[in-house]
Amino acid sequence: MKLLELKNVTKQFGGLTAVGNVSFEVEKDSIFGLIGPNGAGKTTIFNLITGIYKVTEGEILFEGIETNSMEPYRVAELGITRTFQNIRLFKKLTTYDNILTACHYNARYGLMDAILRNKRFKAEEKGLLDQAEQLMGIMGLEDRRNVVAGNLPYGLQRRLEIARALALNPKLLLLDEPAAGMNPDETARLMALIKEIRDSFKLTVLVIEHHMDLIMGVCERIVVLNFGKKLAEGTAIEVQANPKVIEAYLGEEEVVVC
Amino acid sequence: MDWFYVKGILILSGINLMAVLGLSLLTGFTGLFSFGHAGFMAIGAYVTAMGTMKLGLPFIPALLLGAAGAAVVSFFIGRLTLNLKGDYFCIATLGFGEAIRLILDNVQYFGGARGWPGLPVVTNLTTVVIVDVIGVVILANIIRSRHGRNFKAIREEEMASQTIGINVFRYKMAALMISAAYAGVAGGMLAHLLGFIQPKMFQFIKSTELTITVIFGGLGSISGSVIGALVLTSLPELLRTFASWRLVVYGAAVVFIMISRPQGLMGGTEITFTNIKKLFSRFFRASGEKAGGGGR
Amino acid sequence: MSVFLQQLINGLSIGSVYALMAVGYSLVYSIMNFSNFAHGGVIMIGSYIGFFAMTAFEIPFATAFCIAALGTGLLAVIIERIAYSPLRRRNAPFLYFIISAMGVSIFLENIIIASPIGPTFRTYPKVFGTTPFIVGGVNIGRLDVMMFVISAVSLMLLIFIIEKTRTGMGIRASAYNLKASALMGVNTDRIILIVFGLGGILAGIAGVLFGMKYTVYPQIGNITLKSFIAAVFGGLGSLPGAVIGSILLGIIETFTSGYLSSQFRDLIAFVLLILILVLRPRGLMGKITEDKA
Numbered sequence A: 001m002k003l004l005e006l007k008n009v010t011k012q013f014g015g016l017t018a019v020g021n022v023s024f025e026v027e028k029d030s031i032f033g034l035i036g037p038n039g040a041g042k043t044t045i046f047n048l049i050t051g052i053y054k055v056t057e058g059e060i061l062f063e064g065i066e067t068n069s070m071e072p073y074r075v076a077e078l079g080i081t082r083t084f085q086n087i088r089l090f091k092k093l094t095t096y097d098n099i100l101t102a103c104h105y106n107a108r109y110g111l112m113d114a115i116l117r118n119k120r121f122k123a124e125e126k127g128l129l130d131q132a133e134q135l136m137g138i139m140g141l142e143d144r145r146n147v148v149a150g151n152l153p154y155g156l157q158r159r160l161e162i163a164r165a166l167a168l169n170p171k172l173l174l175l176d177e178p179a180a181g182m183n184p185d186e187t188a189r190l191m192a193l194i195k196e197i198r199d200s201f202k203l204t205v206l207v208i209e210h211h212m213d214l215i216m217g218v219c220e221r222i223v224v225l226n227f228g229k230k231l232a233e234g235t236a237i238e239v240q241a242n243p244k245v246i247e248a249y250l251g252e253e254e255v256v257v258c
Numbered sequence B: 001m002d003w004f005y006v007k008g009i010l011i012l013s014g015i016n017l018m019a020v021l022g023l024s025l026l027t028g029f030t031g032l033f034s035f036g037h038a039g040f041m042a043i044g045a046y047v048t049a050m051g052t053m054k055l056g057l058p059f060i061p062a063l064l065l066g067a068a069g070a071a072v073v074s075f076f077i078g079r080l081t082l083n084l085k086g087d088y089f090c091i092a093t094l095g096f097g098e099a100i101r102l103i104l105d106n107v108q109y110f111g112g113a114r115g116w117p118g119l120p121v122v123t124n125l126t127t128v129v130i131v132d133v134i135g136v137v138i139l140a141n142i143i144r145s146r147h148g149r150n151f152k153a154i155r156e157e158e159m160a161s162q163t164i165g166i167n168v169f170r171y172k173m174a175a176l177m178i179s180a181a182y183a184g185v186a187g188g189m190l191a192h193l194l195g196f197i198q199p200k201m202f203q204f205i206k207s208t209e210l211t212i213t214v215i216f217g218g219l220g221s222i223s224g225s226v227i228g229a230l231v232l233t234s235l236p237e238l239l240r241t242f243a244s245w246r247l248v249v250y251g252a253a254v255v256f257i258m259i260s261r262p263q264g265l266m267g268g269t270e271i272t273f274t275n276i277k278k279l280f281s282r283f284f285r286a287s288g289e290k291a292g293g294g295g296r
Numbered sequence C: 001m002s003v004f005l006q007q008l009i010n011g012l013s014i015g016s017v018y019a020l021m022a023v024g025y026s027l028v029y030s031i032m033n034f035s036n037f038a039h040g041g042v043i044m045i046g047s048y049i050g051f052f053a054m055t056a057f058e059i060p061f062a063t064a065f066c067i068a069a070l071g072t073g074l075l076a077v078i079i080e081r082i083a084y085s086p087l088r089r090r091n092a093p094f095l096y097f098i099i100s101a102m103g104v105s106i107f108l109e110n111i112i113i114a115s116p117i118g119p120t121f122r123t124y125p126k127v128f129g130t131t132p133f134i135v136g137g138v139n140i141g142r143l144d145v146m147m148f149v150i151s152a153v154s155l156m157l158l159i160f161i162i163e164k165t166r167t168g169m170g171i172r173a174s175a176y177n178l179k180a181s182a183l184m185g186v187n188t189d190r191i192i193l194i195v196f197g198l199g200g201i202l203a204g205i206a207g208v209l210f211g212m213k214y215t216v217y218p219q220i221g222n223i224t225l226k227s228f229i230a231a232v233f234g235g236l237g238s239l240p241g242a243v244i245g246s247i248l249l250g251i252i253e254t255f256t257s258g259y260l261s262s263q264f265r266d267l268i269a270f271v272l273l274i275l276i277l278v279l280r281p282r283g284l285m286g287k288i289t290e291d292k293a
Helices: A042-049 A072-078 A095-106 A113-117 A118-138 A154-166 A184-199 A211-218 A238-240 A243-249 B003-029 B039-052 B059-081 B085-105 B126-141 B146-156 B157-164 B168-196 B204-218 B222-238 B244-260 B275-289 C004-032 C041-055 C061-089 C094-114 C142-164 C166-176 C178-183 C189-212 C220-234 C241-260 C265-281
Strands: A002-012 A016-027 A029-033 A057-062 A081-082 A172-176 A204-208 A221-226 A229-234 C132-134 C138-140
Touching: A002 A204, A002 B126, A002 C041, A016 A042, A016 A057, A016 A204, A016 A221, A029 A042, A029 A184, A029 A211, A029 C220, A042 A057, A042 A204, A042 B039, A042 C004, A042 C142, A072 A081, A072 A118, A072 B222, A081 A154, A081 B244, A081 C138, A095 A154, A113 A118, A113 B126, A154 A172, A154 A184, A172 A211, A184 A204, A184 A211, A204 A211, A204 C220, A211 A238, A211 A243, A221 A238, A221 A243, A221 B039, A221 B146, A229 A243, A229 B003, A229 B168, A238 A243, A243 C189, B003 B126, B003 B146, B003 B168, B003 B204, B039 B085, B039 B168, B039 B204, B059 B168, B059 B222, B085 B204, B085 C220, B126 B146, B126 B168, B126 B222, B146 B157, B146 B168, B146 C094, B157 B168, B168 C004, B168 C138, B204 B222, B204 B244, B204 C094, B222 B244, B244 C061, B275 C265, C004 C041, C004 C189, C004 C241, C041 C061, C041 C094, C041 C189, C041 C220, C094 C220, C094 C265, C138 C142, C142 C166, C142 C178, C142 C189, C166 C178, C166 C189, C178 C189, C220 C241, C220 C265
Parallel strands: A016 A229, A029 A204, A029 A221, A081 A172, A172 A204
Antiparallel strands: A002 A016, A002 A057, A221 A229, C132 C138
């Protein structure tokens, strides 16, 4: 079943076409890759999907619902969450607080409930605390619960950002260069983690990456972008063998081809 | 120093505290800086005065009316300005704060620039303390809930907050309206302490004093705001003998704080039983190690 | 018709002084991205320096004028060193700069009040003579002409420095991107000092002119809130914008005062500010900044 569809999506900034007429579909429960040289428009597509940018032309459909004009928080409510290329954790808050904050969506109590400290507040708040504990456990972060997020080692920061994104019980998780700055060992562990959360959280995952071994090892289907346009699409093997893709990446120092 | 004098200072501190608490939610916890909150105090003052003088309301309902009035005005201001970026929102609040004062200067119904005398003097220490306690409890309960966490998230990373489902605009508006309501209550209490209000009392300098107090106490700390308000209101009063030099010292002190300890007094932490216990246990553990003669 | 022209002249005159003040603001904003609220205090000090130079020390106008300008240039640099560069070094958020600036402004205003100088209003001696020029039935005060001329000359000198000198190029580069300029070998610390110095000199000139047209008092800094509005109107960070915004503000204010009432004169400035922020926050010619994801 098609979870996410981009139809002829174009994004222009003044005279610059960041994304030009891009179309692709992401199947439910799959792990989908988005690759391309720097500046190809990958993060722009993430920003378009999550509502941070508005499309100039085209449509984005999530579970059949058009999300073009939605505010980012509405898109998150629909079930799409993400991580950022430049890690946007709540750096001054602890690991625990980062996750607990994100759990907010699973409670419904209002300001008055909080002020009056009534039964509804107490019950729902406990639910949030429990959920945060659970999530920390699953993501292996409990021993760092009181560490300020900005002080975590880089790899754990990325993992925390993923944990935070998972707190909303999303249907689609967007990961923007999750392996950036990681060594091969960490990358392998990340690959296992992505597969594991896809299975246990019943998610669909869309990944932007430059680490070819991660992309090829994890992604079932891949779209290649170059200069904002779709260059190729297919399985890992198909894309790797595609001469146009090879040409686009020639001289690209960040590609680590196994 | 006689009790009457001290009482006066305590009442003034308590009134300022109310405004500072509200601003603390907006600035300290949500990260929005306002240089126009004196304007909301002014609205609260004048609406409360309308309540007691023209509508014959008792003091407390009039205060609530004042708070509501300030909150309503803040709603409209928020609609216009909350979408602006950081600096520009700041400047806009400055603009509105001054505009409110200048409009009041020109509205003869409220006495214009000469002010509105003859208000009932009903603010006393008991009222102020009760109002302050309620104010602190409400704020603390808000902060220690998912809403408080969401405010803090917006302060830390606005964009990321959006992507975890926080309706940033709605929360900013809530913070603005609550802070305006608090300022309105402060204004109303001030009006009925002095028995007289004048637009001149709510100038830009008052707004900056409020913001400076929040920073002095430490952004993101309710206890900091409480202590800050008490210290910064009473100190100038106690130093009144030095007249104009106290403002010179004040200005220099502000610069000094910003360059040496910008995180303010409390640096974002609170005085709670848990924290006091932790502080004590750390202290005892440290001296215990020393006494035992053992190093690490 | 002559009333209209008269008002126009008045508007241009005050507008040109606002322009001097506003350009100083925008200059600092363009490099450091913060609104230097201490600028008003520096202008006020300039006004006093000029006044005392001329009255207590009986220095002729031209020299007193230069002393004031250089004095405030120096003051601005000192303020930068004490109140802002420690914050810059630790990458403090812009609000801290603003608060520090306000501290400086409060300090300056009150040190004058507390000192023997005191809060009394002072009047500059009349330097240019009081008989106005009469052009086409309109009175043009000599002072107004001089103010306009001095402002224009100062601004042209500034533009020359910025456009035609190497230092100016450094300033323009830093305004565009401070960090990148540093990486390109621009001595950004020095540039910042120069920018503050230039802003300070402009402030001194503005202070003297303001003092000559009106009076000298410690709260002059508050008037400069108007020039700040003018800078926002023209677009924070844009120097030509600051000039245009100031002239327009001066004219709008004078016409409001003349045709409506002087009560509304201050209010109109803030109404204008609100309108700009709501309709077009970047002003007439300001730069647009985007938040990158």
